[in-house]
Amino acid sequence: MKVLRIVLVVLGVLVVGFGAFIGYLQLNWTRIPDGVTVENTGAASNNPKVAKSLKAGETYTALTYNIGFGAYTPDYTFFMDTGVMKDGTEMRGEHSTAVSEESVRACTDGALQTAKTVASGSPADFMLFQEVDEDSTRSYHVNQRAALTDAFPTCEAFYAENFHSGFLPYPLHDPHGRVRAGLLTLSDASAEATRRSYPIDESFPWRFFDLDRCFCALRIPVENGRELVLINNHMSAYDKGGTYRAQQLKLLCGVMADELSAGNYVIVGGDWNHALCDSEDLYESDQLVPEWVSTFDERDLPNGFSVVRASNLDDVASCRGDDIPYELGHTYRVTVDGFVVSSNVRATASNIDTEFAYSDHNPVLLSFELVG
Numbered sequence: 284m285k286v287l288r289i290v291l292v293v294l295g296v297l298v299v300g301f302g303a304f305i306g307y308l309q310l311n312w313t314r315i316p317d318g319v320t321v322e323n324t325g326a327a328s329n330n331p332k333v334a335k336s337l338k339a340g341e342t343y344t345a346l347t348y349n350i351g352f353g354a355y356t357p358d359y360t361f362f363m364d365t366g367v368m369k370d371g372t373e374m375r376g377e378h379s380t381a382v383s384e385e386s387v388r389a390c391t392d393g394a395l396q397t398a399k400t401v402a403s404g405s406p407a408d409f410m411l412f413q414e415v416d417e418d419s420t421r422s423y424h425v426n427q428r429a430a431l432t433d434a435f436p437t438c439e440a441f442y443a444e445n446f447h448s449g450f451l452p453y454p455l456h457d458p459h460g461r462v463r464a465g466l467l468t469l470s471d472a473s474a475e476a477t478r479r480s481y482p483i484d485e486s487f488p489w490r491f492f493d494l495d496r497c498f499c500a501l502r503i504p505v506e507n508g509r510e511l512v513l514i515n516n517h518m519s520a521y522d523k524g525g526t527y528r529a530q531q532l533k534l535l536c537g538v539m540a541d542e543l544s545a546g547n548y549v550i551v552g553g554d555w556n557h558a559l560c561d562s563e564d565l566y567e568s569d570q571l572v573p574e575w576v577s578t579f580d581e582r583d584l585p586n587g588f589s590v591v592r593a594s595n596l597d598d599v600a601s602c603r604g605d606d607i608p609y610e611l612g613h614t615y616r617v618t619v620d621g622f623v624v625s626s627n628v629r630a631t632a633s634n635i636d637t638e639f640a641y642s643d644h645n646p647v648l649l650s651f652e653l654v655g
Contacts, residue, residue, distance in 0.1 A: 346398060352381070353390040354390065356386060357639050416463065444465040481527075515552065516554070543627075552649065554602075602620060635647065
């Protein structure tokens with residue numbers, strides 16, 4: 284009987300502890316409302332170096348770069364990533380947090396230096412970053428938002444939070460912890476920005492483990508009276524069946540179509556978490572196409588929009604699998620990062636080959652001209 288009482292007490296403590304933890308997560312869980320104005324936290328809007336208007340017929344550049352919260356050195360693997368080798372061997376990544384603070388700082392600085400020189404030795408006019416941590420366990424509380432914003436002091440900076448969770452104790456060997464992260468958009472022209480909330484799985488308990496997905500839309504005046512609507516986009520990953528990605532794409536496409544109908548220019552860049560331009564089996568690898576890869580069907584875009592195919596797409600991918608360390612020709616690669624533009628934007632793109640030195644993504648550079 285004494286043993287039974289001890290067992291019951293232990294079980295009771297575990298039940299109460301688990302209930303308290305669920306309550307803690309619920310108290311820390313919320314969705315940011317749709318349509319929130321995002322304030323400029325970079326250079327002042329009246330800074331003469333910033334307040335330049337755009338002109339039709341001139342060439343500008345934009346960069347999209349998922350910096351992977353500073354964790355992804357080439358040998359880094361992520362616990363949620365799974366894959367299968369062509370011989371049938373199943374693989375799974377190991378880590379949930381970066382291996383050290385020093386590694387986070389080195390990767391963050393490497394991504395920053397890449398962004399500084401990506402456009403013929405200079406920064407792009409517009410920079411769209413994803414997975415930028417502000418105060419997170421997984422990145423040793425390194426403030427990547429501040430590092431990137433401070434590195435480009437003449438740019439306006441707009442930060443749209445899309446991951447805000449209480450302490451997540453999974454996986455047990457390397458808890459993901461508390462996360463504060465988001466999308467950072469830097470603009471060399473004056474802009475106004477709005478955060479739009481994406482549909483996500485809000486059911487229990489999945490609400491605690493998914494990001495508060497969103498996109499950030501900047502409105503940038505053009506001298507001809509129109510606006511450039513520049514959107515920083517990061518869609519869901521690990522979405523089995525692509526249910527929520529389909530809903531997110533529908534919302535985004537509605538916004539895109541409305542802006543083009545109003546006569547505006549539209550550019551959407553970011554991490555689509557879809558294989559763009561039929562790249563799901565384009566690159567040599569010893570692995571099969573992973574389950575997390577969804578293929579982007581360009582026919583789902585509204586009339587007047589197209590994906591900008593990178594000029595070097597066949598040679599350079601924008602993303603690698605994270606179930607095994609990166610090795611060219613061995614690890615699975617795909618292009619999920621890039622740009623979609625409206626028909627009144629003339630554009631070319633290239634995938635920038637960093638050999639995945641600072642992230643599991645390569646940046647993509649867009650050169651564009653506003654037409655008419």
